[in-house]
Amino acid sequence: MSETFENVSVIKKxxxxxxxxxxSRTVQFADGSKKTLGFMQAGDYEFGTEAPEVMEMLGGxxxxxxxxxxxxxxxxxxxxxxxxxNSKFSLKVPAGGxxxxxxxxx
Amino acid sequence: MSETFENVSVIKKxxxxxxxxxxSRTVQFADGSKKTLGFMQAGDYEFGTEAPEVMEMLGGxxxxxxxxxxxxxxxxxxxxxxxxxNSKFSLKVPAGGxxxxxxxxx
Numbered sequence: 001m002s003e004t005f006e007n008v009s010v011i012k013k014x015x016x017x018x019x020x021x022x023x024s025r026t027v028q029f030a031d032g033s034k035k036t037l038g039f040m041q042a043g044d045y046e047f048g049t050e051a052p053e054v055m056e057m058l059g060g061x062x063x064x065x066x067x068x069x070x071x072x073x074x075x076x077x078x079x080x081x082x083x084x085x086n087s088k089f090s091l092k093v094p095a096g097g098x099x100x101x102x103x104x105x106x
Numbered sequence: 107m108s109e110t111f112e113n114v115s116v117i118k119k120x121x122x123x124x125x126x127x128x129x130s131r132t133v134q135f136a137d138g139s140k141k142t143l144g145f146m147q148a149g150d151y152e153f154g155t156e157a158p159e160v161m162e163m164l165g166g167x168x169x170x171x172x173x174x175x176x177x178x179x180x181x182x183x184x185x186x187x188x189x190x191x192n193s194k195f196s197l198k199v200p201a202g203g204x205x206x207x208x209x210x211x212x
Contacts, residue, residue, distance in 0.1 A: 003118060010111045010133055012207055013164045014145050020166075020203030023145040025131055027116055039120050039129040041147065058119045060126075097126035101118055 005035075018045065024102070033106070040098045045091045052085040052105040059099035063092040111141070124151065130208070139210070146204045151197045158191040158211040165205035169198040 009028040015036065016023050022045060024038030040062065055064075061076045067088045075081055077099075083089045085105075091098075115134040121142065122129050128151060130144030146168065161170075167182045173194045181187055183205075189195045191211075197204075 004134075005116045005118065007113055008116060010114060010116055010131075010143065012109060012111065012143060014143070014205040016145075016165065016203070016205065019201070020145065020147060023129075023203075023205070025116075025143055028110075037116065037118060037120070037131055039122070039126065039145070041126060059122065095125070097122070097129075099120040099122065099129070 005029075018043070021045075034104055036102045038100050038102060040091070040093045040100070042093050042095045042097060045093070046088055047083075047091070048088050049083050049085055053083045054080055054103040054105065055083065056080040056101040056103070057098065058101055060097050061094055062098040062100075063094075065090040111135075124149070127151075139212070141210070142208045144206050144208060146197070146199045146206070148199050148201045148203060151199070152194055153197070154194050155189050155191055159189045160186055160209040160211065161189065162186040162207040162209070163204065164207055166203050167200055168204040168206075169200075171196040 005027055011026040014023045021041040021043055024036040027035045057075050057077050057079050059077050061074060063072045063074050064081055065072045111133055117132040120129045127147040127149050130142040133141045163181050163183050163185050165183050167180055169178045169180050170187055171178045
C-alpha cells in the first residue's frame with residue numbers, strides 16, 4: 001500500500017456528508033481517474049454507488065454489509081472491500097472513526 | 107482562492123486529533139512546503155503552533171481566540187487568519203463543522 005499519492009491534484013473543499021460526520025477530499029490523477037480520502041465518525045451509514053468502488057482501510061475499522069447480503073464483515077487498516085456499481089452498502093463505524101481511501105473503478 | 111492544488115503529493119493516511127473530531131490530510135508541494143486540508147467537528151479545541159500558520163476557511167465557521175487576546179472572532183468561508191509561531195489558539199466550532207486549509211509559514 002503506497003503511503004503517498006504523487007503528482008496529483010487535490011480539490012481543496014471537502015466533500016461533506018451526514019452533517020460533517022463523513023468528509024472526504026477528492027484526489028485527481030494524471031490518467032483522469034479519481035480517488036477520495038475520507039474519514040467517518042462513529043455511526044451507522046448507508047452509501048449508494050454509481051461506478052464500482054474499492055474501499056481501502058487506512059485506519060480505524062468499519063463493519064460492512066453489502067446490498068443483497070445479510071452478512072456483516074469487519075474491515076481494519078490494510079484491508080479492502082469492493083462494492084458493485086449501482087448498488088448500496090451499509091456501514092457501522094465504531095468509536096474512533098474510520099480513515100479510508102475510495103477508488104472509483106471505471 | 108484556487109479551488110485545486112495541482113502537481114502535489116498527498117499523504118494517504120489522515121492526521122487524526124481529538125479522537126477523530128479533527129482530521130486532516132497533508133499536502134506536499136514541489137517547493138518542499140506543505141499545507142493540511144482539514145475538517146473539525148462541532149466542539150471546542152485548543153491547538154499549539156510551531157511555525158506560524160495561516161488558517162483559510164473553506165466551509166462552515168469557527169470562532170477563534172488567539173493567545174494573549176481575550177477577543178473571539180468568527181471566521182467563515184473565504185476568510186483567513188494568522189497564528190504566530192510557538193503560540194496557541196482556541197477554537198469553538200458550531201454544528202456542521204469547519205472545513206479549513208492550514209498553511210505553514212517557514
